[in-house]
Amino acid sequence: MSIAVTGTSGHLGSLIVEALAAKVSPDTIVALARNVPRAETRLPAGTAIRPADYDIPDSLNSALNDVATLVLVSGSEVGNRVRQHRSVIDAAVRAGVTRVVYTSLLNADTATANPLAGEHLATEDYLRASGLQFTILRNGWYTENFLGSAQQAVATGEFSGSAGSGRVASASRADYALAAATVAAEPGHEGSIYSLGGDVSWNYDGLAVMISEISGRHVTYRDLSPKEHSDALVALGGLDEATAAFIVAVDGAIKAGELDTDSNDLAVLIGRATTPPAQTLADLLSADE
Template sequence: MITVTGATGQLGRLVITGLLDSGVPAGEVTALVRDAARAGDLADRGVRVAVADYTDRASLEEALAGTDRLLLVSGSEVGQRVAQHTNVVEAAKAAGVGLLVYTSAPKADATTLVLAPEHAATEEVIRASGLPAVVLRNNWYWENYDAQIGQAAATGEVVGSAGQGRAWPASRADFAAAAVAVLTADDPQPAVHELGGDDPFTLADLAAEVGRQAGREVTHRDLSTDEHVAALRGAGLDEGTAGFVAALDGNIAAGELDAGQGGISALTGRPTRTLAEHVALVLGSS
């Protein structure tokens, strides 16, 4: 049995469908969710749906019964994730899970990335558990830039504070495919994978590609962190969110997402989505 947590989330759902598309029988897949009503489409395909919450250890142990391989998709509640993930790890150990796969952050144990501390702590919890584990340190999602792509096409400007810092994005579908490859491998070995797309990019690259496809000049305007926060506040973001977004750009400027080529394609055997392909998808749907 392969169990996927957060199975109705954006990444988890893609992993579930990827497992089915790869030939894993639906009866051998469990979608672990908080709200069964949101997993009706998965249940209709024959997937076992189990209801559990990261905060409820007993529900997790029950849901994980019979699980051979588990994908722990990191939670979204910043500040609560270490405790929640620890519950899942301990439940997995109690249930006799044979392989734990965890979605972490780039260079989690050696970075100033604002998202990393909870991931690094979770990685340590997993190591201490003694469970065989594969850590997937996911770089950036192309989808993180969807709003900026649309805005850039409309305004002729990409605004941020990432400077010439590079990231190695791929689509959520690409990251999901990497997880599927690990979960379905004949003999997966414990490992830490830095996962990213096949090519790096900067915000200047984003501006150039949007301009090319939109048929207009699009420039990259680089701001200081304070200027970026002010611009985000002016666009309607609250102070905390604006500071967080600007801090992420600062991390990119510092090279914290420049984790090196690939990782995904090495696992999946196919290229990842390019910047041009993603911009075309976003502009084509707007």
């Protein structure tokens, strides 16, 4: 029986496969991907890849054959994810999968400002009701999500937002991937819900300091009202109003403390300190040069 990982043509799913390959025999890993050619460019040579599309139930049925543990990486299509995740969970039940490891959202059960929380909580509830064994990984924000702000700051000396002094306990994608691989490869995590975030939280003023130290350029953070932030994203960033509204809502969630945690679950699962955000951003900015 195998361990399958969904979403392996994307960043997190491919990193989970890489981390799993260091923990279990590679021939027990099955990578599920909507875009198989893209997955082939991201995954280690020789990885078994099966086509699987959240929107095509028949593809899920065949993809989950002989799978014992399924790592369900949440879909990327906001607004469609509950339906898509339910299709995967239903297929897992039909295929006889034993356990599902789901990548949820930090504070999904209490968040009221985060626009992503509702879909994750609905998926958690559906997974509990499925009868499958489960492990829920409530992932915090990726440090990589702030690369755009860092690039803007290096170029102009400033970045803006509407998060006030709200704090983010971010960690690298690789950290979250290693946690998922650990849980998938080991027994004893059934029924557990883990709150995952970085060891140290920071606010946007602290992010400005990090970027200054990395780049050698003095950087400041300009805090805006939500409307000012939205207007700036549309007028200066060239974004459509819906995308701008989503970004502003995420900053609202940060301001409300919904992307912060004092849990050390992530460090415990990966067996080391989480990757400092300054290190992740320095690597990304260096690669961008």
